[in-house]
Amino acid sequence: TFAAGNGSGGMNSTGSNIAAEAFRRLHGVAPAGVWSAPGRVNLIGEHTDYNDGFVLPFAIPHRTRVAAAPREDGLITFASVEEDGQIAVAEPVRLAELAPEAVRGWAAYPAGVAWVLRQQGVGGGADLVVAGNVPRGAGLSSSHSLEVATALALLGLGDAHPSTSDIAKWVQQAENDFVGAPTGLLDQTASLCCTDAHVLFLDVRTGKQEQVPFDAASHGLEVLVIDTRVSHSLVESGYGERRKGCERAAELLGVAALRDATGDEDLPEELRPLVRHVVTENDRVLKTVELLKQERYAEIGPLLSGSHASLRDDYRVSCAELDVAADAAEKAGALGARMIGGGFGGSAIALVPEELRERVESAVAEAFAEHGFVAPRMFTAVPSEGAGRDV
Ligand code: GAF
Numbered sequence: 001t002f003a004a005g006n007g008s009g010g011m012n013s014t015g016s017n018i019a020a021e022a023f024r025r026l027h028g029v030a031p032a033g034v035w036s037a038p039g040r041v042n043l044i045g046e047h048t049d050y051n052d053g054f055v056l057p058f059a060i061p062h063r064t065r066v067a068a069a070p071r072e073d074g075l076i077t078f079a080s081v082e083e084d085g086q087i088a089v090a091e092p093v094r095l096a097e098l099a100p101e102a103v104r105g106w107a108a109y110p111a112g113v114a115w116v117l118r119q120q121g122v123g124g125g126a127d128l129v130v131a132g133n134v135p136r137g138a139g140l141s142s143s144h145s146l147e148v149a150t151a152l153a154l155l156g157l158g159d160a161h162p163s164t165s166d167i168a169k170w171v172q173q174a175e176n177d178f179v180g181a182p183t184g185l186l187d188q189t190a191s192l193c194c195t196d197a198h199v200l201f202l203d204v205r206t207g208k209q210e211q212v213p214f215d216a217a218s219h220g221l222e223v224l225v226i227d228t229r230v231s232h233s234l235v236e237s238g239y240g241e242r243r244k245g246c247e248r249a250a251e252l253l254g255v256a257a258l259r260d261a262t263g264d265e266d267l268p269e270e271l272r273p274l275v276r277h278v279v280t281e282n283d284r285v286l287k288t289v290e291l292l293k294q295e296r297y298a299e300i301g302p303l304l305s306g307s308h309a310s311l312r313d314d315y316r317v318s319c320a321e322l323d324v325a326a327d328a329a330e331k332a333g334a335l336g337a338r339m340i341g342g343g344f345g346g347s348a349i350a351l352v353p354e355e356l357r358e359r360v361e362s363a364v365a366e367a368f369a370e371h372g373f374v375a376p377r378m379f380t381a382v383p384s385e386g387a388g389r390d391v
Helices: 012-027 105-119 142-157 164-179 186-193 239-253 269-293 297-314 320-331 354-371
Strands: 033-042 057-070 075-081 087-094 126-132 198-203 209-213 221-227 336-339 347-353 377-380
Touching: 012 033, 012 057, 012 075, 012 087, 012 126, 033 142, 033 186, 057 142, 057 186, 075 105, 087 105, 105 126, 105 142, 105 164, 126 142, 142 164, 142 186, 164 186, 186 198, 198 269, 209 269, 221 320, 221 354, 239 269, 269 297, 297 320, 297 336, 297 347, 320 336, 320 347, 320 354, 347 354, 354 377
Parallel strands: 075 126
Antiparallel strands: 033 057, 057 126, 057 198, 075 087, 198 209, 221 347, 221 377, 336 347
């Protein structure tokens, strides 16, 4: 996963200035515009998206920005502002020659998006300069924020106005067919459609969306993100294998997707826990939405912890660092904690009473030190704006 870092915090204008300034330095002119897209935290509903189920993400303040201008010669150029402020320039590609595997490294993400858009007959050549601060490989959707910002930039340079659900599907296609990560629709939809102060309740099967107000602070609570610094890759991890297992289970059960499963009796032993996770996780999402609507925030804690246990024991996508993070946070007073995203590394979240945040942070840091793990990074995440044009 990739996100160019500039270490400059999450302010839109600052980040856009960095991208625009780097564009000017590199190309000698101002960009035609700057587009940006956030990373996400998924409050609950993990590994349900490709099973036609429910998810409940919110956008975080960390964003990836793309400063862009059109080119007439059919080339796409890529550059990114790195954490130390240096500009890394990737090999330019000819749109007409784009093909999966033709582009390696971080530029594969924007290149994949350009490739899909071209097949849709939208988007032409462009100069793209990326800057951002979504932590890479941290399970916070850095790659999707880059892809979504690129899609909006390339679309914005032309005059196509597709729906957000079309854009989400195109970004998914770029991930699946160009980058080679068999991901679902959670991350790009979150990045595109989340709004300030809300979680997005998405039914992936129908595409139905509901913005549910989510203001943890007014309940004296915080969502603490714990980045384990164990970098994960959805191309290489067991993600694809889990997905295949779910498809196989659905086929054997004779249902369209595990969303429809009602039992697992006749399945081979190894597929049953997958079904159990998906069915119980969908149920936890629905319960969480109900509790939030009734302003019973503290009561979602056990659902978050239940999600973690299910991902750890049934779906088996957690890792030692994620388990230690969730466990230490709970022991120090978090009301619930869980790994988020694909797993095998990345981040966990903990729902923490404000007055206990420092205690929870210290407890997690100490537990990591005791286990000899790299020190985690922690921050409180508040639901922020979805993707759009900045400048
Ligand atoms: C990753 C994927 F990109 C999502 O589509 C989703 O499956 C998630 O893992 C697990 O819920 O973030």
